[in-house]
Amino acid sequence: MNEDFDLPEADGAIRRRPRRRRRTALIALLVVLCLIAVVGIVVGRYLYSLDNAYQKRTVVSLDDDNSGLSGSGTNILLLGSDKRNPQDAAAEKVSGQRSDTIMLVHIPADGGEAYIVSFPRDIYIDIPGHGKDRINSALAYGGLPLAVTTVENYTKTPIDHVALIDFDGIQGLVDSLGGVDVNIPKSFERDGSTFTQGTQHLDGKEALVFARERKSFADGDFQRNRDQQQLLKAIVVKMISRDTLTSPGKLKDAVENISPYLTTDDGLDSGTIVKLGLANRGLRGSDMHFLAAPHGDPYTTSGGASVVAGDEKGMEALRTALKDDTMEEYAAKAG
Incomplete structure (x- = not known):
């Protein structure tokens, strides 16, 4: 069973808390684009060329700042941007x-x-300095700093690292891997491509269409989230397969293709990833558990905006699990 995912770029400094066990960032990056396995598990003589490719990413500095939030474990925020049309962005007075x-x-x-x-x-929550709005608007209003603050406030959880990727980077990554086998949850057709329920091999172009589609489904963005999780897992499984890890050329191509579309905090440098990769060579796709954040039903605001209601009772349970490092029990109850 396989799967994937996506993200953009941004600028500005983000608040950073004292770093916890840096080895955990490995799983985060694996989840983002699998660069972990790419750069970390490769033998030393290939590191130089891989490091050069990885440097093409955008790096964001995180300032040390204790917001009063606490919790065990490590938390990484992964974002994917739609890179909105400049004209539409200007009309709505957002960053694009x-x-x-x-x-x-x-x-x-x-x-x-x-x-x-x-x-x-579209979950409707408080955006610091902007009142209530959809959660995805935080990136537009204030870049990565506001996106991180918004999620921290909503989850009451400190975020230790952040990574963003542009959707277009997924196409090059998947093609460099020779395509990926994705478990398609629901059948649909889009842009000349047919996706049939069950396991299907997707090339880069098909993977991008699959990850973006929501209008074909009755529950729209909710199904897209599930599809993106499936694509993410497919990429991770392919990246850590013997076929990929024993091919220096394939690994380098993967890093080369994805890095220009990637933004990370400066703590996720290639040296750190190497150590993390070597320490976590046993990680497999089955070690990743995908969940949906608690939420209510879609509704229309008094201003005419289509949004999704929050679920405070459900979020309190998630916040407790994140703080107490009891996500295994939470995931079992959530199914």
């Missing part, structure tokens, strides 16, 4: 980017597994 993909990755203090929580892009 909204995070269509919002995932919070929690790695327990003992490492070894990852819990990936997807948030509906």
Whole structure:
């Protein structure tokens, strides 16, 4: 069973808390684009060329700042941007980017597994300094700093690292891997491509269409979130397969293709990833657990905006699990 995912770029400094076990960032990056396995598990003589390719990413500095939030384990925010049309962005007085993909990755203090929580892009919550709006508007209003603050406030959880990727980077990554085998949850057709329920081999172009589509489904963005989780897992499984890890050329191509579309905090440098990769060579797709953030039903605001209601009772349970590092129990109850 296989799967994938996506993200953009942004600028500005983000608040950073004292770093926890840096090895956990490995799983985060694996979840983002699998560069972990790419750069980390490769033998030393290939590191130089891979490092050069990885440097093409955009790096964001995170300032040390204790917001009063606490919790065990490590949390990484993963975002994917739609890179909105400049004219539309100007008309709405936003920066041109909204995070269509919002995932919070929690790695327990003992490492070894990852819990990936997807948030509906239209969930209606407080955006600091802007009142209530869709959660995906935070990136547009204030870049990565505001996106991080917004998610921290909503989950009451400190975010240790952040990564963003542009959707277009997924196409090059998947093609460099020779395509990926994705478990298609629901059949649909889009842009000349047919996606049939069950396992299907997708090339880069098809993977991009699959990850973006929501209008074909009755529950729209909710199904897209599930599809993106499937694509993410497919990429991870392919990246850590023997076929890929024993092919220096394929690994280098993967890093080369994805890095220009990637933004990370400066703590996820190639040296750190190498150490993390070597320490986590046993990680497999089955160690990643995908969940949906608690939410209510879609509704229309008094201003005519289509949004998704929050679920405070459900969020309190998630907040407690994140703080107490009990995501395994939470995931079992959530199914």
